[in-house]
Amino acid sequence: MSERDALLAEAARRARRYVDGVDQRPVTPSQAALADLHRFDEPLPDSPSDPLETLALLDDAGSPATVASTGPRYFGFVTGGTLPIALASAWLGSAWDQNAALPMMSPIAARLHDVTRGWLVSLFGLPDTTEVAFVTGATMANATALAAARDHQLARLGWDVQQDGLAGAPALSVVVGDRAHSTLLKALGLIGLGRGRVHRVPADDQGRLRAELLPDVVGPVIVCAQAGEVNTGAFDPFPQIASWVRDRGGWLHVDGAFGLWALADPTRAHLVRGLREADSWATDGHKWLNVPYDSGMVLLRSPENLRRSFGSVAGYLPPAGGFEAMHHGPESSQRARQIDVWAVLRSLGRAGVADLVAGACARAHRIGEALADAGLEVLNDVVLNQVLVAAGPDPTTARLISAVQQDGTCWCGPTTWNGRVAMRLSVSGWNTTDQDAEQSVEAILRCARQVGAVPVR
Template sequence: MKLLLDDAAKRAIRYLESLPDLPVQAPPAAVERLALLDEPLPVATSDPAAVLARLDELITPATMAMAGPRFFGFVIGGSLPVTVAANWLAAAWDQNASMASPTPGVARLEEVAARWLLDVLALPAESAVGFVTGATVANFTALAAARNAVLKRIGWAVEADGLFGAPPIQVVVGDEGHPTLLKSLGMLGLGRSRLVRVPVDRQGRMRAHRLPKFSGPTILCLQAGNVNSGAFDSFAEICPIAREAGAWIHVDGAFGLWARAVPSLAPLARGLELADSWATDAHKWLNVPYDSGIAFVRDADALRAAMSITAEYLPTTGTRRNPCDYTPELSRRARGIEIWAALRQLGREGLVEMIERNCRQARRFAERLAAAGHEILNEVVLNQVVVKFGDDAATRRAIDAIQKDGTCWAGVTVWQGSTAMRISVSSWATTDEDVERSADAMIRCARLA
């Protein structure tokens, strides 16, 4: 076992150390070699060292360098080294983090991580926290509590009676609501086509004066950090209106919620604390490994009612928080470990510095590309830059050339009806030199495309 784990660590370290020099996009030849994986299930048992070697030989060359310093796609960060190390240790512990009694160490760690998150994000201290897989399930978890709570207010118990015959719920979203939010609403039985959609402005912000009249059980979904522009809905204007009408307010803050941790950016999210629930993804801007979504719900009883589980064989005795009462899963890994490690290592000052640096780097991208004659389509208020390289066809050619060049990687998007490239600066590893090198490549590729 020791030799095998030592070998795995050496291979992983070698890969991580190579990232600054790797082409960001996987080379076509490496992708073609993946055909070697299409083999029948072996009959005989294999040597574990040979299995690990084959994994490294075939998959490592075919990876996108998402953990590297010049990946600017999908609004995701890399993983801080301390969180990679904590992840390895967590895998070795192999704790089923469902109950506090059998796994006291990781359960206590999640309690601390939850308290730190509420503090650094300036959310209500009484809120319950669920550690889930990602932003999609964070939205799902918080909205499950919302669905059940608004129906409970009018005497309908979803936990007992389900949705058959239940009174309808009015669900209000912005026209720029993220697809994962809509997916979550669909999974909760709230539909996708029956949603009330509110028009947005040119930055993707919900127009407060176009809000519908709230009637009956209502859930209003707002956004902190538009996935293209980085813009924030006007919480200070909208939340009081919704609260007066008795609506449950949910905020999809997959990456934008982290602006609350930064004094210079917090005004963007002013009034967000008036909501009832929030969702975010620690992989995006806390820079921890995947499987690190977080659901926050002000009414802890509402989240427990929607998520709790009991069975005769489960050790539910004791007064400590049982993690499974706040998430959809019973059996799950201890997701709070890497979040705790990141916050413990960065501290408040380190988190602020990392986020502010990424936002400054996004502004630098916008400056360089605008100076080269390309059109910046958004107000660069956070870490997002949306740029056009001419008409739609020219923009697609430029994006394709940039991705094939390999210096950096940014994705295509459609923003306000125009094809564009979206640059998301979210990684702890990105240096100012990486930004200049990437901007040079973007400008060069766009000129030649």
């Protein structure tokens, strides 16, 4: 066996060992594992060394210090796990190491993009004209869509943002719900529209934008709606918002980092009504589709709006020959993220994706119901995969969160909701079973009894 083959075989052996053990280990690393990270603190070596030794250090000191976010009981940050086919295809894709910028640079990436685009459009029930561009995550997907929206709205007034910039441009209104995700505001700042120069519309008790309070703006306007509020999972009232936008000739963008996948589950039809009327959508594959990081997607009803904002011109670039990713998004060189997405969609099929969404929602509902029955307070209507839990006064809830995280059976993060400290559970992993849900409930209630949040039974 060559040195290269031995190195790759050893990497595969170590990776398989990690995957095999992630379900059984505590979700958070031990203090000993964190202390052992000091082994990485060394000067840059003067000379080459054995790659097998480097790989061993990475695994021996690094693997124990990971958070088991690919395991079945990690409920933090709406982080999905990694389906086996997603991991396997990512391994092969890394071996290919394709630059997906242009079809000439990777015919396989270009073909998989075309196939995956068609599958996603069909799965979500979006217009046939819809184009898909792969980016790093929902933050950049939002920024990409909003840049295209900005340029389109101002072009209607004769202003070319790409040529002339924003200085002196006509006024452009941006409307967001009061519970818009912070990364949406970050995206608005990134593209020059400002985080603070927005019309904020009050939200209801579940975080839904109150459409009856949309402002009476004049001139070009972009409205940012939300599919899946990050704390409650609530969906904005899309039919009313879409009607308001159409009456003003505006652009409707939907931030659906995880909630957009509800389009794949027929049992969530009541949540997504009107969602398909938008002009653009942003989502993540590394959340509910359970592909590896990073995997964001931006979808636009009219693909020419992406080309207007992101087309590049250089003497060495070939004539157009199919979908050219570098001309439809902010990155030129880019990982072929469509490989993992294609592999998962082909393996699961339409029914499998629907089951992935429905199963997570069912387990979130089961967890919320069990915690409420035991005396904890569930602060949201569990309509999707998000559960907000309080344990009475804020200090008690904070102690509960700390106890759960230290226990290690599952991991839940802190948040604030309507002025209260809350514990947030986001059920997104493909491998979370009913048994994992029950085990997590038992651990949370055990911790709740320890901090005096529920009676000892």
